[in-house]
Every structure is written in structure tokens, then in C-alpha cells.
Amino acid sequence: xxxxxxxxxxxxxxxxxxxxxxxxxxxxxxxxxxxxxxxxxxxxxxxxxxxxxxxxxxxxxxxxxxxxxxxxxxxxxxxxxxxxxxxxxxxxxxxxxxxxxxxxxxxxxxxxxxxxxxxxxxxxxxxxxxxxxxxxxxxxxxxxxxxxxxxxxxxxxxxxxxxxxxxxxxxxxxxxxxxxxxxxxxxxxxxxxxxxxxxxxxxxxxxxxxxxxxxxxxxxxxxxxxxxxxxxxxxxxxxxxxxxxxxxxxxxxxxxxxxxxxxxxxxxxxxxxxxxxxxxxxxxxxxxxxxxxxxxxxxxxxxxxxxxxxxxxxxxxxxxxxxxxxxxxxxxxxxxxxxxxxxxxxxxxxxxxxxxxxxxxxxxxxxxxxxxxxxxxxxxxxxxxxxxxxx
Amino acid sequence: xxxxxxxxxxxxxxxxxxxxxxxxxxxxxxxxxxxxxxxxxxxxxxxxxxxxxxxxxxxxxxxxxxxxxxxxxxxxxxxxxxxxxxxxxxxxxxxxxxxxxxxxxxxxxxxxxxxxxxxxxxxxxxxxxxxxxxxxxxxxxxxxxxxxxxxxxxxxxxxxxxxxxxxxxxxxxxxxxxxxxxxxxxxxxxxxxxxxxxxxxxxxxxxxxxxxxxxxxxxxxxxxxxxxxxxxxxxxxxxxxxxxxxxxxxxxxxxxxxxxxxxxxxxxxxxxxxxxxxxxxxxxxxxxxxxxxxxxxxxxxxxxxxxxxxxxxxxxxxxxxxxxxxxxxxxxxxxxxxxxxxxxxxxxxxxxxxxxxxxxxxxxxxxxxxxxxxxxxxxxxxxxxxxxxxxxxxxxxxxxxxxxxxxxxxxxxxxxxxxxxxxxxxxxxxxxxxxxxxxxxxxxxxxxxxxxxxxxxxxxxxxxxxxxxxxxxxxxxxxxxxxxxxxxxxxxxxxxxxxxxxxxxxxxxxxxxxxxxxxxxx
Numbered sequence: 001x002x003x004x005x006x007x008x009x010x011x012x013x014x015x016x017x018x019x020x021x022x023x024x025x026x027x028x029x030x031x032x033x034x035x036x037x038x039x040x041x042x043x044x045x046x047x048x049x050x051x052x053x054x055x056x057x058x059x060x061x062x063x064x065x066x067x068x069x070x071x072x073x074x075x076x077x078x079x080x081x082x083x084x085x086x087x088x089x090x091x092x093x094x095x096x097x098x099x100x101x102x103x104x105x106x107x108x109x110x111x112x113x114x115x116x117x118x119x120x121x122x123x124x125x126x127x128x129x130x131x132x133x134x135x136x137x138x139x140x141x142x143x144x145x146x147x148x149x150x151x152x153x154x155x156x157x158x159x160x161x162x163x164x165x166x167x168x169x170x171x172x173x174x175x176x177x178x179x180x181x182x183x184x185x186x187x188x189x190x191x192x193x194x195x196x197x198x199x200x201x202x203x204x205x206x207x208x209x210x211x212x213x214x215x216x217x218x219x220x221x222x223x224x225x226x227x228x229x230x231x232x233x234x235x236x237x238x239x240x241x242x243x244x245x246x247x248x249x250x251x252x253x254x255x256x257x258x259x260x261x262x263x264x265x266x267x268x269x270x271x272x273x274x275x276x277x278x279x280x281x282x283x284x285x286x287x288x289x290x291x292x293x294x295x296x297x298x299x300x301x302x303x304x305x306x307x308x309x310x311x312x313x314x315x316x317x318x319x320x321x322x323x324x325x326x327x328x329x330x331x332x333x334x335x336x337x338x339x340x341x342x343x344x345x346x347x348x349x350x351x352x353x354x355x356x357x358x359x360x361x362x363x364x365x366x367x368x369x370x371x372x373x374x375x376x377x378x379x380x381x382x383x384x385x386x387x388x389x390x391x
Numbered sequence: 392x393x394x395x396x397x398x399x400x401x402x403x404x405x406x407x408x409x410x411x412x413x414x415x416x417x418x419x420x421x422x423x424x425x426x427x428x429x430x431x432x433x434x435x436x437x438x439x440x441x442x443x444x445x446x447x448x449x450x451x452x453x454x455x456x457x458x459x460x461x462x463x464x465x466x467x468x469x470x471x472x473x474x475x476x477x478x479x480x481x482x483x484x485x486x487x488x489x490x491x492x493x494x495x496x497x498x499x500x501x502x503x504x505x506x507x508x509x510x511x512x513x514x515x516x517x518x519x520x521x522x523x524x525x526x527x528x529x530x531x532x533x534x535x536x537x538x539x540x541x542x543x544x545x546x547x548x549x550x551x552x553x554x555x556x557x558x559x560x561x562x563x564x565x566x567x568x569x570x571x572x573x574x575x576x577x578x579x580x581x582x583x584x585x586x587x588x589x590x591x592x593x594x595x596x597x598x599x600x601x602x603x604x605x606x607x608x609x610x611x612x613x614x615x616x617x618x619x620x621x622x623x624x625x626x627x628x629x630x631x632x633x634x635x636x637x638x639x640x641x642x643x644x645x646x647x648x649x650x651x652x653x654x655x656x657x658x659x660x661x662x663x664x665x666x667x668x669x670x671x672x673x674x675x676x677x678x679x680x681x682x683x684x685x686x687x688x689x690x691x692x693x694x695x696x697x698x699x700x701x702x703x704x705x706x707x708x709x710x711x712x713x714x715x716x717x718x719x720x721x722x723x724x725x726x727x728x729x730x731x732x733x734x735x736x737x738x739x740x741x742x743x744x745x746x747x748x749x750x751x752x753x754x755x756x757x758x759x760x761x762x763x764x765x766x767x768x769x770x771x772x773x774x775x776x777x778x779x780x781x782x783x784x785x786x787x788x789x790x791x792x793x794x795x796x797x798x799x800x801x802x803x804x805x806x807x808x809x810x811x812x813x814x815x816x817x818x819x820x821x822x823x824x825x826x827x828x829x830x831x832x833x834x835x836x837x838x839x840x841x842x843x844x845x846x847x848x849x850x851x852x853x854x855x856x857x858x859x860x861x862x863x864x865x866x867x868x869x870x871x872x873x874x875x876x877x878x879x880x881x882x883x884x885x886x887x888x889x890x891x892x893x894x895x896x897x898x899x900x901x902x903x904x905x906x907x908x909x910x911x912x913x
Binding site: 200201203204206258259260261262263264266267270271273274275276277278279280281337338 | 746754759766774775789828
């Protein structure tokens with residue numbers, strides 16, 4: 001097989017996986033051209049990613065919930081509520097930040113697990129139980145913020161999660177040093193991991209892509225990481241939000257693709273009866289997935305409160321729908337069993353890029369909603385069409 | 392659409408009294424290369440009760456689907472002559488318009504709607520597009536009287552027993568001015584009393600001039616009420632027996648039903664060695680709280696090491712339910728009785744417990760609850776034993792591919808690679824993936840539920856060969872099968888189940904098809 005044939009067949013097989021990256025690239029390129037480069041400026045990209053963080057972590061959890069054929073509508077106000085609780089603990093009760101954050105995360109797990117029990121053990125459809133949760137958390141959020149209104153958070157450590165950046169350790173040619181080092185480390189790790197993976201495959205005598213294709217892939221992905229690092233280093237470097245989001249994605253990506261637990265989640269999603277007959281505890285998986293969703297709601301609430309440096313009465317409004325949209329744009333199947341965490345993150349960035357780009361262009365909010373709706377529909381249509389072709 | 396369809400009468404039209412209301416001529420039908428029906432001929436006289444009998448999978452239901460338009464005109468060969476004219480039904484409503492009604496084994500009622508709403512569902516009594524509910528209830532009462540069902544028409548279907556539901560289905564058919572009523576195993580889920588009532592009703596409908604085609608496995612019913620019985624075997628009509636000539640006897644039906652020679656597709660195991668009891672159940676019962684009845688009743692059964700035990704019986708006889716009840720009870724039946732594995736009393740709370748104890752269950756419905764169709768071959772093979780390819784909860788992808796490849800070659804799965812989605816494989820290959828998945832678990836006892844349903848003869852032979860290989864490796868097998876040939880060809884010992892009970896136990900050397908059928912149709 002010659003080089004072009006190989007590249008073509010690889011593209012063809014993986015078009016579904018690459019589709020989202022291509023779409024993101026096209027959207028970014030379009031906005032960059034239309035705004036004379038303002039879109040791709042360090043400042044804008046940095047702000048865009050920071051504003052995506054609290055939706056992105058929700059989208060990660062939502063991916064798994066949708067993969068096991070459920071939905072969670074309560075995550076938005078649950079995030080708002082838990083953000084408010086965090087604010088109260090920090091500002092009114094004087095609990096140190098290093099206690100507040102773990103307590104809120106555990107609270108999130110408990111809330112999520114409770115939802116899981118309602119769905120898996122009591123047998124209430126997730127749509128209904130989480131709709132009820134949405135109303136309850138909305139009320140709870142209003143209740144805790146009733147007396148004081150907006151709760152201002154003055155803890156600098158906490159607020160740094162939403163606004164702060166990693167220390168820079170000086171600048172070289174206007175670029176943030178630590179961010180450059182981190183970027184380089186990520187590239188080194190990526191190359192190391194890919195080469196190990198390839199060597200393992202060769203040891204097992206499996207077919208691997210030709211050296212040329214492999215090298216191109218390494219250079220291509222490394223270039224992208226380098227470019228993103230360069231852009232971010234030109235402003236304030238990596239923000240804590242981006243670091244936390246990337247950590248969450250890395251952990252969940254590992255969990256879903258490399259572990260027994262992840263496999264069980266996808267098995268339950270693709271055929272719950274067969275999963276049960278294969279000895280998989282479907283209820284337990286449901287508890288875990290909802291528990292993780294609750295924990296990520298808590299994290300989302302923390303990031304959002306930190307970003308605003310305050311808990312507001314309307315925090316979390318429509319977060320759940322943004323997260324669900326990000327997951328679907330990212331290729332999660334409503335029929336269950338299909339969807340990647342990395343895809344959902346890309347989905348979240350796509351949606352955020354649309355907002356950011358259109359804001360820069362001065363597009364009215366009415367058109368913004370319509371365009372984002374159309375993109376969501378198009379993404380799902382693309383997904384359905386490519387799946388039909390394969391099936 | 393203001394006209395009320397009920398006002399039409401059942402007057403005889405073409406064909407005349409005593410003539411043929413229906414003639415199916417040389418009907419052939421294939422599914423992707425497999426011939427399901429081959430030159431089938433059936434003649435049904437007006438006003439008679441005509442039975443179709445044959446083994447599971449002989450083609451009876453397919454034939455009725457051709458007749459009712461489920462398989463539209465053009466997808467089969469041959470002619471349907473109904474009331475003197477060749478019919479070309481392209482959809483079910485076409486056949487309904489001509490007065491053909493078919494009642495399936497799984498009733499097509501809406502459980503949360505009332506009796507009268509169900510009777511007129513899709514055939515509403517309306518004036519100018521608006522439903523006249525009062526008139527509907529009055530008409531429903533008339534229909535219920537006709538089928539001698541004494542219930543309030545406002546009762547919900549959910550609150551009726553299966554027997555009464557069956558009668559509602561018939562009332563629904565009558566409301567559509569039915570001339571030819573087709574019933575697919577109507578008594579399979581009924582108790583003795585309800586069955587008797589139903590048969591009595593069919594006799595009365597016959598007196599009112601309604602023709603009836605019935606599929607049934609219960610030979611005593613055939614003998615009791617059939618005017619004619621057409622035997623179908625392997626998609627071909629074997630003969631039509633006539634009651635008025637005294638041809639409908641149990642012996643005659645069984646002989647024609649199973650008369651095929653067992654072909655040489657059952658590989659033999661030369662040296663058989665049996666060990667101790669690997670599985671034993673005593674007085675085992677399973678009660679389904681949802682259906683409110685016992686699906687498995689007082690079963691005593693054992694399996695020896697190195698043995699293939701066949702469980703024969705007809706569909707709905709409780710075989711699958713028995714298998715599930717011992718395999719960790721995934722359907723949450725209420726269980727009663729004792730279960731021993733290797734002589735040790737066990738209780739399983741989850742399928743994973745049963746798997747740990749060395750039991751594997753290959754389901755009869757591989758697409759529905761056996762395989763992950765949207766996943767690839769390697770993920771399906773490893774699904775029940777991920778520990779086997781993981782360390783510390785982390786999966787070794789390369790090990791998984793290796794295991795997938797191993798089973799792909801040892802099972803003879805025909806696919807370009809182990810990354811092929813299982814949903815794209817043929818039935819035989821899917822079944823091999825199912826088997827591979829369980830063999831990778833390494834069980835002591837393998838329960839195979841209808842292991843060769845819907846797969847071609849070549850793949851069947853391969854699966855039988857694999858079964859023998861497994862026995863040689865020290866495994867034991869329970870094989871649930873509706874195919875008598877397979878049960879006789881492969882088993883060392885045979886249990887026959889009917890109505891949730893073990894009706895007989897036969898050693899392989901004493902078994903023949905007639906004996907099994909006798910137990911199964913008791």
C-alpha cells in the first residue's frame with residue numbers, strides 16, 4: 001500500500017473521530033479570517049478556554065450519563081447550589097479553602113449517587129428524576145442566597161481556580177516560561193507514549209501504520225500542542241481552569257478507554273441486558289456514573305463561583321443544556337454505548353468558539369442562539385449519517 | 392368515513408358454501424439465501440377449522456405472515472387465492488380489508504386502555520371524524536357477547552388474565568367483519584380451563600360460518616377440533632390430514648411432523664467418560680411476580696461432568712426461564728429449591744456469582760441480550776472476563792486483540808479482523824462470538840439456549856464440533872433446543888419440559904422423536 005492510499009483509508013475509517021476536529025479547525029479558521037486575527041489572539045483564546053471550563057467538566061460527566069442511556073438535567077442548578085454552599089462556607093462560616101473544596105466534591109458525589117439510586121433501584125426515568133432535582137436545586141439555591149443576595153467570595157486561593165494563572169517564572173521574548181516548559185513536557189510525554197504503544201504493538205506482531213504516517217501523526221499533534229502553548233504563553237500562560245479541565249479529561253479518558261470500569265460503562269450503554277448476563281452489575285455502574293456526574297457538577301460549581309468571585313442567585317442556569325449540547329456535538333450517541341470524553345470536550349470548545357467568534361463579530365444574541373442550534377443539529381445529522389454508512 | 396363497518400353481514404360471497412375460501416399455491420419465500428418456504432400448498436374450505444402443525448422453525452408462522460401481508464406481494468413466489476381471486480396484499484391493512492384477521496401468540500393489545508378501546512383500536516366508531524364513545528361501548532358489548540366474555544367493557548386490559556385477553560383479541564377481529572380468522576398458538580399461554588373455553592368458542596364461530604386457521608403444538612387440540620390438518624416440515628407441505636376420513640391421529644401427526652432422517656450433521660464422540668454431578672437442582676421452582684405464576688415447577692435435574700444434557704420441549708415450556716433461574720436469576724424470579732455445584736449448596740444473588748461458580752449461559756436471543764452489536768469482536772469476546780486481560784483494573788489493549796484473534800481462529804469466526812463490529816456478522820458467526828465470549832471465561836458448565844437457531848447447516852456442524860471439543864476438555868453442557876434432531880443427535884441424556892415441569896427423562900439410546908413429542912405435548 002502506498003502512502004496516499006494508506007492515509008486515505010485511515011481517514012476514511014476514522015472520519016467520525018476526526019470530523020469534530022476538522023469542524024473545530026474550520027470554525028476557528030473562519031473566525032480568525034473574519035476578525036483579522038483577533039479571534040486567534042492569545043488573550044481571546046485564553047478567555048475562551050477559561051469560559052469553557054465549567055461547562056467542559058459537566059460535558060465530561062454528561063458523556064458517561066448519556067452513554068449509559070440516561071440524562072441528568074439537574075446538573076446546572078446542582079452546580080449553582082453547590083457553588084453557593086462553597087461561598088457560604090468560605091465567606092460566612094470561615095471554613096478554610098482546603099477543607100471546603102473536598103467537602104463540596106463529596107457533597108456532589110452524595111447528591112449524584114442519590115440520583116443514581118432513584119434511577120437504577122427505584123426505576124424512575126432519569127429525565128423525570130433529574131427534572132425534579134433541577135427544580136429542587138433551583139429552589140435550594142434561591143433559599144441559601146435569599147437573605148444575602150449575591151455572596152462575595154474573598155478567598156484568593158479559591159478565586160484563583162477561576163481567574164488565576166500558573167506562576168510564570170519570568171518571561172522569554174514575552175512568553176510565559178513555565179507554560180513553555182509544561183507544553184514541552186506534554187509533547188515529550190505524548191511522543192514517548194505513542195512510541196511505547198507502537199513498540200508494544202510490534203512486540204505482539206500486530207499491524208501498525210507505516211513509519212511515514214506515524215511520524216506525520218507525531219509531528220502534527222506535537223505542532224498543535226506547541227501552537228496552543230505558544231498562544232497561551234503569549235498572554236498569562238496556562239490558567240488553573242485549563243489545567244483542572246485537562247486533568248479531568250485526562251483522568252476520564254484513561255478511565256473510559258483503559259480500565260475495566262470504563263468497559264463496563266460502555267457495555268451497559270450498548271446493551272444493558274447483555275451486560276447483566278455477562279455478570280456486570282448494571283445498578284452499580286449506574287450509581288458510579290451518576291455519582292461522578294454529581295462530583296463534576298460540584299467541580300463546575302466551584303469553577304464558576306471562583307470565576308465570578310461570588311455566588312449568584314441564578315448561577316447554573318442552562319448549564320445542563322450547554323453540557324448536553326457539547327456532548328452531542330462531540331459525537332455521543334443518544335442510543336447509548338457510543339461517545340468519547342475527548343469528543344465532548346471538543347464539542348464544548350466548538351460551542352464556546354461559536355459564541356466567542358460571534359461576539360467578536362458583533363452578531364446579535366438572537367442570531368447566536370439560532371446558529372448554535374443549527375450547529376448542534378448539523379453535528380447530530382453528521383453523526384447519524386456516518387453511522388448509517390458504517391452500519 | 393361515516394359508514395359503520397359493523398352493519399355489513401357475513402354473507403357468503405365467492406367460493407360458495409363448501410368451496411375453498413383460501414388456496415395458497417406453490418408459495419416459496421427465502422430470507423437472504425435461506426429457503427424458509429418451498430412450494431407450499433394449502434387449501435382451506437369455507438367454514439372449516441384448519442390446523443397447521445410442524446416443528447418450531449418449520450415455516451408455519453412465515454406462511455401466515457405471507458398470507459396476512461406482513462411479507463408483501465412480490466417478496467414471495469406463488470399465488471394466494473382468496474374468495475376466488477388472486478390477492479396481492481402489499482400491507483397488513485390490505486388483508487384486513489378482505490376479512491382476514493391474524494392473532495399472534497404475543498397479543499397486540501394496549502394494556503393500559505380499556506376493553507372497548509382495544510376492540511375498536513384502528514377501527515373507531517366515528518361520526519364525521521369524531522369518535523362516538525357511547526356507540527363504541529354498545530358495540531363492544533355486542534362483540535363481547537359473541538365471544539362469551541362477561542366483563543365490563545371499561546375494564547383495563549392489564550386487569551384481565553391472558554385467557555380473557557385472548558377473547559378480546561377475537562372480539563376485535565369479529566368487529567372487523569372477519570371471514571378468515573388465523574390464530575398463532577392461541578393456547579400456548581393459557582391454562583387448561585381457558586384453553587377449553589377458547590376451543591368451544593372456535594366451534595361456535597365455525598357454526599356461524601367463520602373459517603379458522605390455527606397453529607398449535609398441542610396435538611390433543613388438533614385431534615379435538617380440527618377438520619383438516621396440514622403438516623409442514625422444513626418449509627414444505629408434507630400432507631393434509633382429513634378428520635372426516637379419520638386421518639387425524641396422534642401417531643399420524645407425529646410421524647409426519649418429524650419424519651425426516653437425522654442427517655449426518657451430528658459429529659460423534661467416540662469415548663464418553665462421565666464424572667460426578669457438576670450441577671444438581673432439587674425441587675426447583677421459579678415464580679414470576681410480574682406474571683403472577685410459576686414458570687418453573689418442582690424441577691429435579693442433574694448434569695454429570697463430561698455430559699451433554701439436552702432439554703427438549705416446545706417454546707414457552709419454561710426451559711429458558713429455568714436456565715436463567717439457575718444463572719444468577721437476572722429476571723428476579725422468586726426461587727425455591729436447592730442448587731448444588733460440585734456437591735456444594737449455592738445461592739447466587741447476581742449473574743456474576745453464577746459466572747464465578749463456573750456457569751456460563753449462551754442466550755437464545757443473541758442479538759437481544761447476548762451480544763454488544765455496536766462493539767467489535769474483541770470487546771465482545773472479553774466482555775464477561777475483562778479481568779483476564781487486565782491488571783489492576785487497567786486493560787491491556789494488545790492482550791485483548793491477541794485473545795480476540797485466538798478465538799477468532801479457534802472458533803472459525805469469518806471476519807476481516809477482530810475490530811469488525813459484531814452487528815455486521817452473519818448469525819452463525821455471531822453465535823461463534825457468543826461462544827467465544829463464554830469460553831474465555833473458562834466455565835465448568837455451559838448452558839446453550841437454542842445454540843443453532845437461525846443459522847445454516849454448515850455453521851451448525853461447526854458449533855456441534857466445538858461442543859464436542861469442549862466436552863473433551865472436561866466441560867459439561869446443558870443444551871436447550873426445540874430442534875429434535877439436534878437434541879437426539881448431540882445429547883447424552885434428555886429431559887423433556889412442558890408447562891414448567893420436567894415431564895420425562897430419557898437416556899440417549901432410548902430416545903426417539905415420537906417419545907419426546909409425546910412428553911412435550913402432554
